[in-house]
Amino acid sequence: MTGNRHLPSVAAAYGAQGFGYAAIVTVLPEFKDRLGISDIVVSLLLLGTCLAAALGSVAAEAIAVRWGSGRALTAALGAQAVALVGAATLGNLPLFAVALTLYGIGLGGVDAASNMQGVLVQRKAGRQLLGRFYAGYTAAAIAGALLVAGLLALELPAVIALFAAAAVHSGVALLGFDPEGTVRQRDTGGSLPWPAIRIVGALVFAAFVVDSAVATWSTVYLADGLGAVAAVTPLGYAAYQAAVLGARLTVDAAVARSGRTPVALGAVAAGLAGCALVAALPLVPGAIVGFAAAGLCAGALVPIAFSAAGAVRPERSDEIIATVNLFNYAGALAGAVLPGLISAGPALRAAFLLPAVCLLLVLPLVRRVDRLTGAQGR
Incomplete structure (x- = not known):
């Protein structure tokens, strides 16, 4: 097959x-x-x-x-x-x-x-x-x-x-799956590569903090923080989702051409810039642009991270991916809950520094992704 x-x-x-x-x-x-x-x-x-x-x-x-x-x-x-x-x-x-x-x-x-x-x-x-x-x-x-x-x-x-x-x-x-045919990953001897799991998991965590923060709070911020009219408030999340889709349609070609690390670095940089723009510029157009930039980050970083997880030790990829996937839910909870606890109303823009800080903390780890998975992640 x-x-x-x-x-x-x-x-x-x-x-x-x-x-x-x-x-x-x-x-x-x-x-x-x-x-x-x-x-x-x-x-x-x-x-x-x-x-x-x-x-x-x-x-x-x-x-x-x-x-x-x-x-x-x-x-x-x-x-x-x-x-x-x-x-x-x-x-x-x-x-x-x-x-x-x-x-x-x-x-x-x-x-x-x-x-x-x-x-x-x-x-x-x-x-x-x-x-x-x-x-x-x-x-x-x-x-x-x-x-x-x-x-x-x-x-x-x-x-x-x-x-x-x-x-x-x-x-x-009913479609049927399992492209490996009858091969099963029964060999579970030895410990999982936890240093690699923590590195890739941190990228997943940061990406989902961004995703959940924008999904949960972008509309609230535009409405309550910036006083946007009802017809405008969904545009922040719409711009975010459009950017996510665009990033995901193009990330495979970018990784094949340049490797995982350069593309992931670009994604993190876009997310940092986007979240910082939302926090620094209390204007509706600036917020919408910032949310779109955050979408480029989350859209690219998630498939890059899971692809890297599967390449760390191919013979144990199922176990590694399932473990890395747990970081997804921790990030989603943090992104949904913490911004609302940090601030509200116009001050909510400062809460978007939370995903920016998460991205800043994982930035040094991005440079190690290709070393975990082989030459240029290709």
């Missing part, structure tokens, strides 16, 4: 993940009203989902080591499909929380196993592919958000989006 043969099915898994995640987070306001719950309860549900995702990542590693990452990915997609149907149909808070927890487990499992499969396909194809896989995730997430918006505009129930996402996950689970 070749990497090219499995490329469409693995790409579909990334797309299903993005579509489903966008669908469920954008229907939360409707469920908040339907279940009569407060913002605090919504925050606790999201926190529980994030913790469940970490558990799902660990479960994906265990399944992948014993039966292969293809089966781990199929199981996680199936769990998400069941959870999405449950979330759409269950009418009370405890059962909805159970469905959301199951979704979180599936979310973490797909995050880890899709990266395992993506790295294996990339290795067999002999070329960089992870950026394009992540571009599929981003494009599908945009499609999921637009679907919910269209349903609401037509005064249709947004839960239709959850049924659509469940159907997509079920369909993708």
Whole structure:
């Protein structure tokens, strides 16, 4: 089997993940009203989902080591499909929380196993592919958000989006995975390369601090901090997502041409400049440009980091990727929670120095990525 043969099915898994995640987070306001719950309860549900995702990542590693990452990915997609149907149909808070927890487990499992499969396909194809896989995730997430918006505009129930996402996950689970055939990573003797895991994990952590901070607080800052009109406030996140998609569409070619380290350094520099611009220039155009620059950083850094993780020790790549994936959720929590604790209103712009500091701290580690993974990461 070749990497090219499995490329469409693995790409579909990334797309299903993005579509489903966008669908469920954008229907939360409707469920908040339907279940009569407060913002605090919504925050606790999201926190529980994030913790469940970490558990799902660990479960994906265990399944992948014993039966292969293809089966781990199929199981996680199936769990998400069941959870999405449950979330759409269950009418009370405890059962909805159970469905959301199951979704979180599936979310973490797909995050880890899709990266395992993506790295294996990339290795067999002999070329960089992870950026394009992540571009599929981003494009599908945009499609999921637009679907919910269209349903609401037509005064249709947004839960239709959850049924659509469940159907997509079920369909993708039937495609079949595992480009390594019957090869399993059963040789788990010896310790994992923890110094390399910490370095690559730090890059993932910083990227998701940026991502979560912009996703959670960009609209709030434009509205409450800069007094932008309602029609303008979503533009910061829209510019961010457009930049993420652009970075992911081009990062594979850039890495193939120049290596991981130079491209990662450029991504970190763009993120530093973008976050600093938001913090230093309290103007709507400056903030939107800054969020776009941050998108270039997160868009490129995530696929570079997971690609590097898979190349540290190829015979243990499933375990290493699942472990590195845990840094994702730590970064997402930090980026979502800490800016709001640091400041509010106009002063919220200073909170965007938090992702800048994270990027500054990992800057020395970026220079070590190619040394971890071989000549120029190619």
